[in-house]
Amino acid sequence: MDKNMSLRKLTTLGLYTALSLAVYAIESAIPPLIPLPGIKLGLANIVTLILLQHYTARDAFLVLTARLLLSALLFGQALSLLYSLAGGLLSFAVMYPANRLLQKKLPFLTGALGGLFHNLGQLGTAWAITATAGIFAYLPYLAVSGILAGLFTGLCAHFAGRYMISRLK
Amino acid sequence: MQQRSYKIAVVFIITLLCLVLGLSMAAILRPASRGTDYIADIYQDGSLLASFPLDGSGDTRRFIVTGENGCFNEIEIRPRTIGIVSASCPDKLCVHQGFIGAPGLPVVCLPNRLVIQLREAEPGAVDAVAY
Numbered sequence: 684m685d686k687n688m689s690l691r692k693l694t695t696l697g698l699y700t701a702l703s704l705a706v707y708a709i710e711s712a713i714p715p716l717i718p719l720p721g722i723k724l725g726l727a728n729i730v731t732l733i734l735l736q737h738y739t740a741r742d743a744f745l746v747l748t749a750r751l752l753l754s755a756l757l758f759g760q761a762l763s764l765l766y767s768l769a770g771g772l773l774s775f776a777v778m779y780p781a782n783r784l785l786q787k788k789l790p791f792l793t794g795a796l797g798g799l800f801h802n803l804g805q806l807g808t809a810w811a812i813t814a815t816a817g818i819f820a821y822l823p824y825l826a827v828s829g830i831l832a833g834l835f836t837g838l839c840a841h842f843a844g845r846y847m848i849s850r851l852k
Numbered sequence: 853m854q855q856r857s858y859k860i861a862v863v864f865i866i867t868l869l870c871l872v873l874g875l876s877m878a879a880i881l882r883p884a885s886r887g888t889d890y891i892a893d894i895y896q897d898g899s900l901l902a903s904f905p906l907d908g909s910g911d912t913r914r915f916i917v918t919g920e921n922g923c924f925n926e927i928e929i930r931p932r933t934i935g936i937v938s939a940s941c942p943d944k945l946c947v948h949q950g951f952i953g954a955p956g957l958p959v960v961c962l963p964n965r966l967v968i969q970l971r972e973a974e975p976g977a978v979d980a981v982a983y
Contacts, residue, residue, distance in 0.1 A: 718948030720962050763962070784861035788853070790867050799872060807961060814898025817958045817969040823876035824957070830869055 703730035703750045722828045732790050732840035735782045737848045773804030791837030798833025889973040892934045897965050923964045
């Protein structure tokens, strides 16, 4: 890790990591509304979006990877790290350039793209694990749910970000 | 110039999202073909474990598929539908997916790497080309 990261920055990022873990834990306590694997709100993505919008991409990436690893360690079942890594990293790889092109505005568009590619990454992993092409029948369902959930988390990030930044930065 | 690339990005992303949404909704709402018999294929780890015709003949019966680490799924075959009735996985999503009677969404248990998929009984059916 960067030796020049200030104590203040390190503390702030640690706070965001704890926050995203708490959000993740709360979300996993909500019973799934639709009984399909992979359909969920992805509320923890709110934190990634806020960091992308108000901090740097490196900060967002650090918090995201810390959250992925810690959540698998704390709440994970076997294989869940593989799914969340594939989904999280692919969605970050899309959200980062999208956020730059959008000049850090309109986080719900970035979020919708992130949600879509998060689900695509997870479906790809599921395909690699089960080696059954038939699971691509889920593709339209996962695409729609990813975009809608991403729009929602993006709006959450838009409104929550303004309040949090004025107190944290 | 900055402003221009921003506008292009907004239009491009919105178009992409609408396109994906539209295609997905079209695929979801595509009417299922009726009046044909189906065959249920049960896959574990990607290899075909068993096939059962769902042509309305035969009684309702159950059997258990076991996997690594002692995990299991209990599958029930009815005359025209098939589903998972109990499982060792933590979230029981496969059980909640219920019984299927047509191709389209397979029943999947990701923790136990089990997939139940239906296909049309007649050889040479062209349904799969639609994807």
